[in-house]
Amino acid sequence: MTPDLALAAVPLPGGVRRSAVPGADEDGRLLEASVREPERFAVIFDRYFGQVHSYVARRLGRDVADDLAAETFLIAFRQRDRFDRHSGVVRAWLYGIATNLIRRHRRDELRAWRAAAKLPLPEPADAHEDRVAAQVTAQGASGELAAALAKLNAKDREVLLLVALGQLTYDEVAAALGIAYGTVCSRLSRARRMIRAAVQNPSSAESEEDPS
Template sequence: MTAKSTAPDLADPRGTISDEVLLELSRRRPERFGEIYDRYVREIHAYLGRRLDRQAADDLAAEVFLAAFRKRETFAPRRGTVRSWLYGFASNVIAQHRRTEMRRLAALQRSAGAHDGREHGHEDRVVTRVDAASAQGRLAAELRALPDGDRDVLLLSALGELSHEEVARALDIPYGTVGSRLSRVRKKLRAALGGVDPMCGGSDG
């Protein structure tokens, strides 16, 4: 027998069941987690692809959602949104594949002189305000040199367009740490890029 529709009080103002309610439902009905997957798989896949590469993203996106599914009982709404929670799993996966990200940055740095205007990955997204290929190469070098935590904060904000609070939840760090890291990194990168602000996305909200 088909289950009745969810009561209106479980829906957001648009009539769509919220992420948090879906995740709660999935604890009793695991198949409902597929709706969370459908909502966010493209976004998470794109983020992984920009940080690593498309081939890695194809494999690792599934790994992110599998980890989230297995740990869905641990989600606590008071600690943040389902979206930031998923980016936390994505950050953990990226941390396990740092070598891939470093190789990608190194390749961009080497090929900066031969830049052909096509999008090569997350570095192009971050430097949309930088025209010179040489500047792009400098940014790739600076990103490689950043501590992993600083790079994660910067790229979750610039690429994932997560707010400060969402970044804090994704990385399980204090809110104030996000702001201080972003301020420090942006100052460092502006100096390396001749005063150009490398941020092209993200929110201070």
């Protein structure tokens, strides 16, 4: 399966709806404790800063990621007393904050996808893992994939990238974006359909311009 088609095959839910998030309870207890003992927030920072930074970097580039990832954790620290560990997952909460910040740069991201669609695909990195990671960045995507991502509805693209890049479960995506689980499924299904059409048969791919 090519990297482009691998993205188009991001799985839809089967019989099991929820996927357990390892350490979720521990994260919640740590964050709750950090309200009284602020230094304990450092564990959350160390555990998730790299993940959040990588996610933002793949969407907006490393320079922007440095600022947005730092701002994500600053906001999280300031609002840590609002988190309810009994009804939320810390990782999803952090990605939700990051997503809100990324939305400020939506037009820049969209321009990058559109520009990438007109450029030849650069030489892939040696490692397979690097090739897969690069496939959904504006710098590394094929023309067909970049064009398809640019045409996606912004909300559909957001769900697809949280699953494909952030590796969030569907429940986490729902929590991060404040939407229903079924909405996550429908947006992901629509995004997959467009990506698959674009990379398998570019001339007949659907055209749905991003409204942002």
